[in-house]
Amino acid sequence: MVDRCVLKQMTAPIDCSAQFKRNRQQTWWATRVWCLVEAIAILALFLGPRGNEATFSEGQFTFQLVCVVVMMISGLATILATRKYYICPRCDEVPGRSGVSLFPYVCPNCGATLM
Numbered sequence: 001m002v003d004r005c006v007l008k009q010m011t012a013p014i015d016c017s018a019q020f021k022r023n024r025q026q027t028w029w030a031t032r033v034w035c036l037v038e039a040i041a042i043l044a045l046f047l048g049p050r051g052n053e054a055t056f057s058e059g060q061f062t063f064q065l066v067c068v069v070v071m072m073i074s075g076l077a078t079i080l081a082t083r084k085y086y087i088c089p090r091c092d093e094v095p096g097r098s099g100v101s102l103f104p105y106v107c108p109n110c111g112a113t114l115m
C-alpha cells in the first residue's frame with residue numbers, strides 16, 4: 001500500500017505556499033474569537049474575586065468554575081479548528097513534529113515548501 005503523502009509527491013507539483021497561506025488565514029478567522037474568549041476567561045479568573053478558605057463563597061467558586069469551563073471549551077475549539085484548517089496542502093497533516101509549527105518553512109511530514 002502506497003502512503004498517501006508519497007502518492008501526492010508523485011503527482012504534479014502544486015503551489016503549496018499559496019494554499020498554505022490561505023489555510024493559515026482560514027485558521028486565524030476560525031480561531032480568533034475563541035482565542036479572545038479564552039484570554040478574557042483567563043483574565044477574569046486571575047483578576048476576579050478571590051478569597052481565602054474562610055471567606056470563599058459559593059458565588060466565587062461558581063465564577064471560577066465557569067471561567068475554567070469556558071477556558072476548556074475555547075481551548076478545545078481552538079485545537080479542533082487548528083487541526084481542521086492549519087494543514088499542509090500536500091499531505092493534509094498539521095505541520096509540526098510534536099506540536100504545531102507557527103512558521104514552518106517546509107512541512108516536516110512531507111517536505112513541501114510552505115512559506
Ligand SMILES: [Zn+2]
Nearest residue numbers: 088091107110
Ligand atoms: Zn506536508
